[in-house]
Amino acid sequence: MSEFFTETIVISILAAMVRIGAPLILAAIGELIAERAGVINLGVEGMMLMGCFLGFFVTFETGSILAGIGAAMVGAMLMSLIMAFMAITLRLEQFVTGLALNLLASGLTLFWFRSLLKTIGSTQPNIDLLEKAPIPFLSDIPYLGIIVFSHNWLVYLAILSVPICSFFLYKTKYGLELRCLGENPRAIDMKGLSVAKRQYLAVLFGGMMAGLAGAFISVGSSIRFVPEMTAGRGWLAIVIVIAGNWQPKWILVAALVFAFLEAFQMHVQAVGINFPYQILLALPYVVAVIALMHRRARSRAPASLGVAYSRSS
Amino acid sequence: MNWAKIRLERRDEVTWAWRLFCFLVAILGTLLVTGILISTAGKEPIEAFKELFIGAFVGIDSIVETLVRATPLILTGLAAVVAFRAKIWSIGQEGQLVLGAIAAYWASIVFEGLPRIIVLSGVICLGFVGGALLGVFCGWLKARYRVDEIISTVMFNYAIFYLLTYLLSGPWQPPGDFYVQSAPVIEKALLPNLLQDTRLHGGLFIAIVVAIIVYILIKRTALGYEIRAFGSNPIASSFKGIKPTRMLVVVMLISGGIAGLAGTSELLGVHGRLNTDIAAGAGYTGIIVALIGGLTPLGTVIAAVLFGAMVNGGFMMQVITGVPKSMVFAMQAITLLFFLCSTLMSQYRIKRVTEDV
Numbered sequence: 001m002s003e004f005f006t007e008t009i010v011i012s013i014l015a016a017m018v019r020i021g022a023p024l025i026l027a028a029i030g031e032l033i034a035e036r037a038g039v040i041n042l043g044v045e046g047m048m049l050m051g052c053f054l055g056f057f058v059t060f061e062t063g064s065i066l067a068g069i070g071a072a073m074v075g076a077m078l079m080s081l082i083m084a085f086m087a088i089t090l091r092l093e094q095f096v097t098g099l100a101l102n103l104l105a106s107g108l109t110l111f112w113f114r115s116l117l118k119t120i121g122s123t124q125p126n127i128d129l130l131e132k133a134p135i136p137f138l139s140d141i142p143y144l145g146i147i148v149f150s151h152n153w154l155v156y157l158a159i160l161s162v163p164i165c166s167f168f169l170y171k172t173k174y175g176l177e178l179r180c181l182g183e184n185p186r187a188i189d190m191k192g193l194s195v196a197k198r199q200y201l202a203v204l205f206g207g208m209m210a211g212l213a214g215a216f217i218s219v220g221s222s223i224r225f226v227p228e229m230t231a232g233r234g235w236l237a238i239v240i241v242i243a244g245n246w247q248p249k250w251i252l253v254a255a256l257v258f259a260f261l262e263a264f265q266m267h268v269q270a271v272g273i274n275f276p277y278q279i280l281l282a283l284p285y286v287v288a289v290i291a292l293m294h295r296r297a298r299s300r301a302p303a304s305l306g307v308a309y310s311r312s313s
Numbered sequence: 314m315n316w317a318k319i320r321l322e323r324r325d326e327v328t329w330a331w332r333l334f335c336f337l338v339a340i341l342g343t344l345l346v347t348g349i350l351i352s353t354a355g356k357e358p359i360e361a362f363k364e365l366f367i368g369a370f371v372g373i374d375s376i377v378e379t380l381v382r383a384t385p386l387i388l389t390g391l392a393a394v395v396a397f398r399a400k401i402w403s404i405g406q407e408g409q410l411v412l413g414a415i416a417a418y419w420a421s422i423v424f425e426g427l428p429r430i431i432v433l434s435g436v437i438c439l440g441f442v443g444g445a446l447l448g449v450f451c452g453w454l455k456a457r458y459r460v461d462e463i464i465s466t467v468m469f470n471y472a473i474f475y476l477l478t479y480l481l482s483g484p485w486q487p488p489g490d491f492y493v494q495s496a497p498v499i500e501k502a503l504l505p506n507l508l509q510d511t512r513l514h515g516g517l518f519i520a521i522v523v524a525i526i527v528y529i530l531i532k533r534t535a536l537g538y539e540i541r542a543f544g545s546n547p548i549a550s551s552f553k554g555i556k557p558t559r560m561l562v563v564v565m566l567i568s569g570g571i572a573g574l575a576g577t578s579e580l581l582g583v584h585g586r587l588n589t590d591i592a593a594g595a596g597y598t599g600i601i602v603a604l605i606g607g608l609t610p611l612g613t614v615i616a617a618v619l620f621g622a623m624v625n626g627g628f629m630m631q632v633i634t635g636v637p638k639s640m641v642f643a644m645q646a647i648t649l650l651f652f653l654c655s656t657l658m659s660q661y662r663i664k665r666v667t668e669d670v
Contacts, residue, residue, distance in 0.1 A: 042463065082650070092653050095402050095463060096604060100649045103597055107642030108350070114637035115354035232471045239464055278479035282472040289465050293458040 013263050014147045019221065021259030022151070022158035023048070023213035027237035028244070028251050029161045030209025035241060036169065037202030038182040040306040042098025043083050044210045045234025046105030047076040051214025053109040056225040057116065059127045065219050068127075069154075072215035073208045079105065080207020084200045091308035102234075110227045117225070126223040130154065154216050159252075161209075166248040178202060182302025185309040195309050210234065232285065239288040246300045254291070258284050322662050332659045339648075339655035346651075347644045351636055361636045368629020369622035375629075377511045381583065383621025385410070387520040388575035389599025390606060390613040391527050392444075396568040397608050398531060399560060400544040405451055405466025406572040407596025408473040409444035413573025414580040415477060416443025418485070418495060418587045421502040429501045436502045437519070440577025441570040447473070448569015452561035462565075470596070478589060485587065495587040504582040516578030521614075523571055528610040530567075540564060572596065594642065601649045620645060 027044055034041045041047075051072035059068030079101055086097040117125050130152045138149040148159070169175040177198060181188055185195045217233065218225050236258055244251030265280035348358035369379050389406040396403040417440035424432045447469060454460040478493060485495040504515035531537040542550040543560045551557060579591055602620050606612030623645065627638035 086650070086653065090654065090657055092657060096653065097650075099404065099597075099600065100646050100653070103601065104643060104646035104650070106594075106597075107639060107644070107646055110639035111350070111354070111637050111643050114639055115356075232467070235464070235467050235471075239468070242461070242464070276479050276483055278475040278482070282475035285468040285472040285475075288468045289454065289460060292460045292464060293454065 009267065011143060011146055013260075013267050015150070016263035016266060017256060017260045018148055018159075019151055019155060019259075020262050021256045022155040022220070023216040023233060024237055024240060024255040024259055025158040025252060026154075026161060026216065027210050027213035027234060028240040028255055029165050029248065030206035030213070031237050031241050032165065032244075032246060032248065032251060033178065033209075034203050034206035035246065035305055036178050036182045036302055037199045038185060038302055038304050038307065038309065039084070039087055039199055039203050040094050040098070041080065041083055041087075041203060041206050042095055042238065043079060043101030043105075044098075044206070044237050045230060045232065046098075046102035047079050047207050047210035048214035048217070048230045048234040048237075049102075049105040049109050049228070050079055051076040051211030052218045052229050053112065053214075053225060054211075055215030056127065056218040057112065059219050060117070060125055065128075065130050068219050069212065069215045072218075073211040076211025076214060077204050077207045080203050080210070083207070084203040087308060088196050088199045088203070091310060094306050094308070106228065113225060113227055124224055127219065129223055130220045152220055154212070154220050157212075158216075162248050162252045169248065179302075182305055185304060189309070189311060199309075210237075213237070236284060236288060239291065242301075243288075243291040246302065258287070261287060324660060324662055327659055335655040335659040338658070339651040342651040342655075343644065343648045346647050347640070350643060351640065354636060354640075356634055356636045361630050361634045361640075364630040364633045365623065365626035365641075367626070369626030374511070375625065377508060377513045379618065379622040379625045380517055381512050381514070381621075382624045383618045384514075384516045384520050384582070385575040385579050385595040386599055386602050386617035386620050387517075387614050388523060388578065389572050389596050390602035390617050391520075391523055391599075391610060392568045392572040392575070393600045393603035394606070394608050394610060394613055395527060395530075395540070395571065396564055397603060398544050399540045399564045400547070401452070401455075401561060401564055401568075402463045403448065403451065403466045403565060403568055404463060404597070404600060405447065405469055405569070406575070406599050407592050407594070408466065408470035409447045409569045409572035410576035410579070410592050410596050411473050411477050412447045412576070413440040413444035413570075414576030414587060414591045415473075415480065416440055416446075416573065417502075417577040417580050418498065421498045421581075424502070425499055432499075432501045433504075436581065437574070437577055440573050440580075442573070444573020444576065445566045445570035448565035448567075448572070449562055451569075452565030456558040456561045462561075474589075474592075477587070477591070481587060481589065493589055497586045498581060502581055503585060504578065512583070514578070514582030516582035519574060519578055523574065524610045524614050527571075531610070536563070572599075575599070598642075598645060601645055604649060605652050 027048055031041060031044055054075040055068040055072035058071035059065050062068070083097055083101055086092045087094045132151060133153050134150040135156070139145040141149070169179060177188060177193065181195065181198055188198070189195050214230060217229055240251055240254040240258065243254040261284045265277060265283065268275060268280055269277040344362065351358040351361050368375060370376060389410060392406050392409070417436050420436045420439035421432070424435045427435070451462055451465045451469065454465050455462045481493045481495055486493070487496045507513040507515060507517060531540065539550070539555045539560065542553065543555055543557070547557055575595060576591060580587060584591060598620060602616040603613050606614070606616040623641045627641040630636050631638040
């Protein structure tokens with residue numbers, strides 16, 4: 001057991017936690033913005049998967065990772081546009097629309113994967129990984145340098161998105177308006193501000209972040225695309241928003257907890273300890289349910305979350 | 314920018330002709346968008362649709378296969394109908410299906426030495442119980458701890474799948490076997506064939522019986538009335554003595570159990586052994602089927618047969634035209650999106666708002 005928990009191993013597990021946590025943070029921050037605006041976007045999983053595929057596919061075709069990431073963001077945003085149109089303009093049940101988008105992404109990515117990416121002989125198409133970019137000086141800090149400051153730039157972006165989101169929500173006029181949207185959209189409407197416009201933008205932002213998170217999962221951490229590659233991480237992002245009580249800092253904590261579980265699982269599997277790793281793979285999902293059981297009585301859930309705003313009702 | 318300058322206004326009366334028109338528009342829209350998608354893969358859409366249709370409906374073998382594909386969808390669709398009628402948004406049919414299959418497989422091992430009739434009924438009962446347990450657990454979590462049922466059911470879909478892969482790569486994997494699958498189910502536990510020399514199995518019979526039961530349950534029983542009342546207004550119905558906790562548990566028991574039967578039927582009628590393809594998305598597709606079927610048992614059966622036809626026709630399409638059959642799954646989701654819009658369109662008229670907002 002002592003060998004199992006040496007210093008190097010603990011550091012490498014924690015570094016893996018930060019890396020694995022990045023897409024969760026990105027997607028959860030995007031979902032937070034959409035939910036704060038009153039729209040519950042259950043299509044995150046699908047948007048991530050779309051981003052994941054497009055990120056890989058465009059990188060593979062063009063050789064440019066940046067183009068891949070851009071395509072992932074645009075693709076996921078297009079999906080969130082459908083979500084916004086159906087939820088905000090048509091006021092359809094948000095749950096059903098989100099679900100339909102998940103299934104759409106699941107079918108579409110598999111279809112494109114099979115039809116557009118031909119396997120050459122026995123080799124699967126693969127791409128170069130997004131390079132690591134250790135931050136000068138900071139990466140030399142003992143422990144913390146390896147854990148936090150020696151990743152690719154998407155990881156830094158994910159971490160930075162938390163304080164930026166916090167600042168936006170609590171310190172800017174638009175952030176205040178956004179928070180108000182989720183609590184009392186009528187107040188926004190009464191002030192002569194457009195409810196729909198703000199909600200559209202929030203949902204589109206959520207889609208963009210989900211696309212970015214998806215791109216991270218393919219180009220940021222793997223050289224291949226595998227069908228259903230996101231494996232429920234979009235759903236975990238939704239759980240993280242709830243478990244984080246709709247507050248950026250707690251969302252960061254919740255995301256890291258889930259990421260730790262996965263990092264730990266990967267380590268156990270790599271070391272080859274005689275323990276059924278599938279049980280550890282299932283652990284985040286069980287923990288997610290438990291996390292929701294211990295919800296505080298004082299929930300910060302936006303009051304009109306999931307309710308489409310209509311002036312006449 | 315014209316943000317939301319359209320308003321929806323409820324139509325006073327909805328004629329059948331208008332409703333049919335909206336439905337046709339949805340089908341055309343689906344075909345159009347799917348056709349464009351097929352073109353993105355560099356294939357001929359008309360040709361693909363033609364083969365899809367031939368593969369699904371032309372010839373007795375195709376029709377039988379369509380029904381085989383429709384069987385699990387009927388059951389998972391009915392599971393969704395029961396839950397959604399009570400406005401309980403369970404999307405756990407996939408996990409319940411798998412747990413039902415796991416329980417049924419376990420039963421087939423335990424009951425091995427008993428006479429066939431007991432084995433068969435025992436296996437089917439346990440299949441129901443497996444799915445029902447998971448459903449009840451999620452219902453209880455919602456009632457007791459206010460855990461959102463959408464999230465908990467999805468989380469268990471993933472967790473149960475890992476449980477399945479654990480069982481199939483460990484305890485239930487035949488020694489020396491490299492495939493992630495169990496040993497074949499004993500002969501006695503397999504569902505009888507309905508039509509000789511075809512794959513049509515007793516699962517379809519179970520599905521039809523369940524559809525009739527669900528119809529009677531919703532339309533003709535006190536419980537069905539409670540489910541509908543709870544679905545339309547849980548607060549008002551609680552004044553009538555309908556307890557939310559009881560509703561959550563009972564509805565999720567029935568819904569989960571039906572989804573469990575879908576797994577049982579796939580295990581004992583199609584696969585004959587437990588493998589990771591046992592669900593193959595039938596849980597999620599069942600939700601689309603239920604929604605398109607208007608959350609009625611009859612509509613669900615019809616929609617399930619159509620969706621089964623799509624899946625079945627997809628094989629022919631793939632073989633003849635080279636369009637991957639996974640296109641069908643995208644097509645099903647697109648159908649749902651268009652269907653949602655067309656339902657709305659049939660009930661409302663779109664009005665341009667002219668006044669300055």
